[in-house]
Amino acid sequence: MPLIGSIGQFEQLVLAAILSLRDHAYGVTIHGKVSELAQPREVSLGAIYVTLDRLEDKGFVSSWLSSPTAERGGRAKRCYRLEAVGEQALQESAATAVRISEAIGQALGKNWAQKWRKQWNNELG
């Protein structure tokens, strides 16, 4: 399987959000999911649009306008779908993340993730 060009951390989050949202992936829902995944960092809606545009240019996602809905003032949604290349890029970055996780686990012991999470929570108060 040929390797896809590397993607940034934020791009990974957006791709993961689109993958998990499946048929309901559009601006607002993607923003919500990415905010959830990126905690405790705050994510702006503008950053989501910029990243979605970049991912579409790379061919990782495709988009289309859905029919308008009343709750949006009669405006359409731009829905996104993960393409095969995007899925492959996400697979590669997930595999890398697992390898990093294993390496940290070997160095710091099994409960490193819980320790770090506790530390962050203490820092955030």
Place this chain on the structure above:
Amino acid sequence: MPPALVEKLLWFLLPPACREHVLGDLQEKSKFPKEYTREGFAVLAPVIASRIRRTTDYQLLLIEAFAIYLSFLAGAWYFEEKSFLYQHSGFARLALPTFIAVIAMLVGNAYFEPVTKSRISPILQSTVSLTLAFLGQALIFDSRPGLNVPLGVMLFGSGTSVLFLSILRTLFPPISPEVTARRLSQLQGTRQAGFSSGASLFEYIRRIAFRYRSNSAIAFACAALLLAAVVLLGVLARTRPGG
């Protein structure tokens, strides 16, 4: 409900290709008018910047900048003494209207309406960009006379630039994801059915230009432009009074 004035302002400021879904998302996401206003203006700059990035063809932009500068240079060569170029920073002064026109073209691409694009839009966009270059000159007319470009040079340069840019934009329209997708589907149809006998020569050239849009096509356009400029300069040098 979003504040009507803010919504209208955002509608006006957002690039047409992004208006529909961005305004819809803002309305769905925001519970209060203040939130809508804050989110709306926060989203504006990244959306515009992203649209400019997506619609910019850097090779074409470089050729356009070159064409505009060359047009002003031809004007300066013909209408002004050589001292304007060599002793009064003429080469640098000509870069200012070029810079303004290029920036205007760049922003114009982002607001280029993919659906309602007409055949006169390349001429219109070039004219608006050069008009802004004129306005830039008007603004510095009193405050910075050392940066001014003489009126004759501006008129000649702008006219020639509009001509060059219109030709370039007709043959190599600005890239927007929507236009590219539509053209590609048109091209698929053309490959299957062949060019219809009723297609105009203009349409034929445009299709060829799109099909062979590559570095070599851009280089060819650049060479043709340079040749045209050299011929123009040659004709001007011969017809120049006392030249």
